[in-house]
Amino acid sequence: MQTPSEQEDADIQRALKLSLQTEPEVIVLDSDASTTDDETSGVDGLPPVTEQEPELAPITGMLGLDRKAMKQERLARKRKASISPPPFRKTPKLSDIESDNPTSSTSMETPPSFVHPTKVSTTLPYAGGAVKKTWALGHPRDGDIKLEEVLQKRDLTLAVLSSFQWDVDWLLRKVDVNKTQLYFVMQADTEETKAQYRNETAAMPSLRLCFPSMEGQINCMHSKLMLLSYSTHLRVVVPTANLVPYDWGETGIMENTVFLIDLPRLPTDTITAAVHQMTNFGKELGYFLQAIGLEQSIIDSMHRFDFSTTKDLAFVHTIGGAHSSDDSWRRTGYCGLGRAVSDLGLRSHESLKIDYVTSSVGSLNLDFVTMLYLAAQGDDGLTEYNWRTTPGSQMPKADDRNKQAAQQAVQKLVAEAFRIYFPSLETVKASKGGPTNGGTICFQSRWWNSPTFPRGLLRDCKSQRKGMLMHNKILYVYPFSHSYAESDDLDSKSWAYIGSANCSESAWGRLVKDRQTKQPKLNCRNWECGVIVPLRRAMSTVGERVSSTSTAEDVKGHVGKGNGETYGLKAFEGLIPVPMEYPGQEYGDGKPWFYSE
Numbered sequence: 060m061q062t063p064s065e066q067e068d069a070d071i072q073r074a075l076k077l078s079l080q081t082e083p084e085v086i087v088l089d090s091d092a093s094t095t096d097d098e099t100s101g102v103d104g105l106p107p108v109t110e111q112e113p114e115l116a117p118i119t120g121m122l123g124l125d126r127k128a129m130k131q132e133r134l135a136r137k138r139k140a141s142i143s144p145p146p147f148r149k150t151p152k153l154s155d156i157e158s159d160n161p162t163s164s165t166s167m168e169t170p171p172s173f174v175h176p177t178k179v180s181t182t183l184p185y186a187g188g189a190v191k192k193t194w195a196l197g198h199p200r201d202g203d204i205k206l207e208e209v210l211q212k213r214d215l216t217l218a219v220l221s222s223f224q225w226d227v228d229w230l231l232r233k234v235d236v237n238k239t240q241l242y243f244v245m246q247a248d249t250e251e252t253k254a255q256y257r258n259e260t261a262a263m264p265s266l267r268l269c270f271p272s273m274e275g276q277i278n279c280m281h282s283k284l285m286l287l288s289y290s291t292h293l294r295v296v297v298p299t300a301n302l303v304p305y306d307w308g309e310t311g312i313m314e315n316t317v318f319l320i321d322l323p324r325l326p327t328d329t330i331t332a333a334v335h336q337m338t339n340f341g342k343e344l345g346y347f348l349q350a351i352g353l354e355q356s357i358i359d360s361m362h363r364f365d366f367s368t369t370k371d372l373a374f375v376h377t378i379g380g381a382h383s384s385d386d387s388w389r390r391t392g393y394c395g396l397g398r399a400v401s402d403l404g405l406r407s408h409e410s411l412k413i414d415y416v417t418s419s420v421g422s423l424n425l426d427f428v429t430m431l432y433l434a435a436q437g438d439d440g441l442t443e444y445n446w447r448t449t450p451g452s453q454m455p456k457a458d459d460r461n462k463q464a465a466q467q468a469v470q471k472l473v474a475e476a477f478r479i480y481f482p483s484l485e486t487v488k489a490s491k492g493g494p495t496n497g498g499t500i501c502f503q504s505r506w507w508n509s510p511t512f513p514r515g516l517l518r519d520c521k522s523q524r525k526g527m528l529m530h531n532k533i534l535y536v537y538p539f540s541h542s543y544a545e546s547d548d549l550d551s552k553s554w555a556y557i558g559s560a561n562c563s564e565s566a567w568g569r570l571v572k573d574r575q576t577k578q579p580k581l582n583c584r585n586w587e588c589g590v591i592v593p594l595r596r597a598m599s600t601v602g603e604r605v606s607s608t609s610t611a612e613d614v615k616g617h618v619g620k621g622n623g624e625t626y627g628l629k630a631f632e633g634l635i636p637v638p639m640e641y642p643g644q645e646y647g648d649g650k651p652w653f654y655s656e
Contacts, residue, residue, distance in 0.1 A: 088217055088288040088360040183292050187368060188320035190557055190592060190635045193300060196311030197491075198524050202636075204317055206233055206307045209296055210287065215239045219286040219357065221588075223279070223559075224301035224499075227260075236265050244269040244351055246280035271351040271586055277379035281566070282588040283559045286357075293322045293364040295344070297374075297558055297590050299418075299532045305496070306530055312492030313499075314527045316636060318557045318590050320372075322364040334362045339402055340369035340590075346390070347376040347588055371595070373399035377560060377568055377587035381580055388581035392568030393430055394440035399591055400554070406437030407552050410539040412476045412627050416520060416639055418530045419501040420481050420651070421563025424511040425470055431567065432473050435536045444570045444579060474513070476539050479562055480520035480643050482528065487652040491526040497654055499530055501561075504653045517651060518643025531638055532561050532589070537627040551595070553627070555635045558589015592635060 191204040210218070212234045220230075221244035234241065247253040247270045260266055271280050285296035300306035300315035308314065337345075341361060348358050375396050382388040389398055400406060413435055430443045446466050451459035482490075487497045506512055522529055534556035560566040568583035628641050 088219075088286060088293055088357055088363065183321035183323060185294070185319050185321040186323070188318070188372065188592070190316060190318050190555075192636045192638060193298075193306070193308045193315040193317060195308040195314055195524055195527060198311070198527075203308075204319075209285070209294075209298075209317065209319065210234060211289070212239065214289045215287055216290065217286075217288040218242065219244065219284075219353065220302060221245070221280075221282050221284040221351075222302040223281045223283070224303050224306075226303045229304050230302050236263070239265065241266045242269060242353075242357070243267075244271065244280075244282075244284070244353065246271070246273060248273050269351060269353050272379065275380060276582060276584055277586070278565060278584040280379075280586045281559050282351075282376070282586045284588050291324055293324075293361070295320050295322065297588060299530060299557065299559065301499075301530075306499075310492070310496075312490065312496045312528060313530050314522060314524060314638060315530050316533060316557055316638065318592065320369065322366055322368065325363055325365050330363055336367075337362065338366045338370045339399075340372050340374045341366040343374040343376065343390075343395075343399075347374070347378065350376075350378045351586065371403065371593060373403055373591035375399050375556070375558070375589050375591060377566060377583050377585055379583050379586045381582055383573060383576065383578065383580045388570065388579060389439055392440075392581050392583050393434040394568070394570060394581055396431075396556070396567070396591075397434035397436070397438045397440060400435065401437035401439075403554070403591065403593060405552055405554055405591075405593060407538070408436065409552075410472050410476060411435055411552075412478075412537055412539045414478045414480065414535040414628060414641070415562050416480045416529065416531045416533040416535075417562040418481075418499065418532060419561035419563060420479065420506065420517075421561070421565060422506045422509065423479075423513060423516075423562065423564075424509075425473065425513050427564055427569075428473050428477055428513055428516065429466075429469055430569075431562075432469065432477055435534070440570045440581070441579070444572075448572050472539070474515060477516050478518050478643065479516050480518050480639050481562075482521070482652045483519045483646055483649045484652050485649055486519055486521055487528065489526070490528050492528060494652075497528060497652055499654075500528060500652060501654050502651050504650075504656060507651055507653070515645075517646060519646060519649075520643060521640045522638055523640055524638075529638060532559060533557055533635075533638075535628060535631060535635075535637070537594070537630065553594035553630060555592050555594070555631060556589050557592065557635075558587065560585075560587040560589055594630060594634065 191202060194200065194203045194205040210233055215234060216238070217240045218234065219242040223246070225243075225245065243266065245256075245268070247256060253270055256268070273280065283298050283300065285294070285298070287294040287296065296317060296319040298315060298317040300317070304310060305313045306315050345358050345361060349355075376391055377395075378387075378391045382391060388394055411432070413432060415431075426443065426447065430440065433442050434440065446462060449462075451462070454462070481502060482497075482500060487494055487500070490496070507514070520529060535553075536555070537553035565584040566587050568581050570579050570581050572578070573580040628637050631637050
């Protein structure tokens with residue numbers, strides 16, 4: 060019989076997966092492809108997706124690919140090339156890039172920077188990094204972003220894309236397959252599946268593949284990542300969205316969040332030095348790419364870009380499989396999360412508040428939530444591991460009493476300060492899409508009904524954009540402050556995680572004792588990735604955060620008893636979107652949304 064951990068992610072296996080293997084050819088992130096002037100329509104003359112009528116691809120095969128149409132388009136490209144080859148054009152200016160987006164003037168506002176503005180280039184749209192909500196059909200543009208605005212296909216030369224779900228026909232309309240090399244990273248459980256994907260895409264010479272390992276306990280390739288290469292820079296994108304139209308707002312029923320940062324190309328004579336000066340963010344990104352099996356030439360070419368603006372950020376990941384060595388288990392999963400928090404100087408021995416927005420909830424218990432809480436403080440996983448694996452009979456009574464007291468104190472904090480945002484049945488029923496569109500928001504009644512499930516932690520997740528459902532995975536962490544004076548530390552110790560990891564053991568892993576070596580071993584069932592963004596904002600007083608007209612008494616009331624979590628989340632607004640209504644309501648007599656019932 061499968062354990063709850065083995066079942067929870069298998070329940071969301073609906074992905075459309077795609078891959079291709081072509082003749083060996085070295086690919087690097089700075090592949091130099093020429094561009095054409097005729098780019099006002101969709102790929103190969105197909106009309107672009109409009110806000111009024113999102114065009115969905117016909118589901119004609121295992122991967123949703125219309126192979127007949129692909130062949131016709133390929134022949135049409137050949138005929139076009141024989142009549143009028145595309146002219147060579149010099150590297151476009153930033154203004155050209157922006158003009159490729161008809162909505163850029165209203166949507167691509169100057170993004171907030173996560174590093175000091177004097178230390179970043181001002182010629183790239185996201186030189187300092189930004190976190191944005193995805194655009195949503197039927198809602199006003201307000202600092203959000205479309206997939207077209209992320210990709211900027213006019214100047215895109217190479218794209219490495221990782222996703223759990225795929226709508227390939229739709230995605231190919233977002234890029235120019237004539238000039239952009241594509242590298243898809245996706246799940247394929249068997250050699251037969253890989254062969255099937257290759258066969259279905261054999262007519263696409265610009266597409267290549269990567270299949271991360273699915274051996275042993277690995278159940279799901281769930282990471283969402285984009286490496287987008289242009290002539291002037293590399294764009295690193297970590298969305299919570301899959302590569303399907305509804306996750307990018309084209310049906311107006313689902314919303315997500317996107318982190319992105321632009322890294323300028325380095326002068327040739329500084330590349331060697333950059334290899335030795337790579338930030339932890341870049342090192343962990345490279346480590347993850349190596350683990351999933353991406354071509355080494357692509358990984359090596361990252362050193363041609365300046366990662367210095369990522370020094371105050373962290374790239375965190377979960378690498379599927381068992382990790383036994385000290386270096387491997389400390390580096391990934393929730394252990395890696397704790398290590399990254401510590402490396403960024405965010406480690407805290409004080410109590411924290413945590414708000415976790417998730418689109419899937421696993422078979423949780425208090426031990427798992429305690430693991431995440433300690434990781435958010437900067438713990439490497441050993442504290443909870445030692446509590447769990449060291450019997451009281453093997454230690455002096457005084458030490459055992461101290462251990463139990465410490466464990467109970469943390470679990471009390473977890474009960475008070477950890478909130479998991481997941482929609483109720485009524486919220487899904489009342490949404491624009493209704494229950495038929497809640498299939499990627501996953502929870503099961505057998506988890507909820509378990510006597511060890513921490514029901515008191517869940518809160519109803521309602522979007523601030525009325526009627527929308529969420530596919531977000533965001534972790535907000537900030538000091539547990541009960542007074543105005545204590546809130547001054549919010550800047551230095553507050554941070555957010557944006558990525559693919561849901562609130563489940565499959566997503567974050569579990570540290571266990573190896574039966575043979577008796578040493579710690581981290582078991583991870585999923586592939587995941589995300590980023591940590593520290594709050595660290597310019598404003599120094601709480602009053603300025605809450606309102607420019609707030610009095611000291613207003614502020615004290617805002618962070619006072621029973622409302623401290625509201626202030627903490629409010630501090631993120633303007634820098635990192637807070638998509639849900641807060642503080643979330645308890646379910647009361649209601650129940651969560653169970654997607655399979």
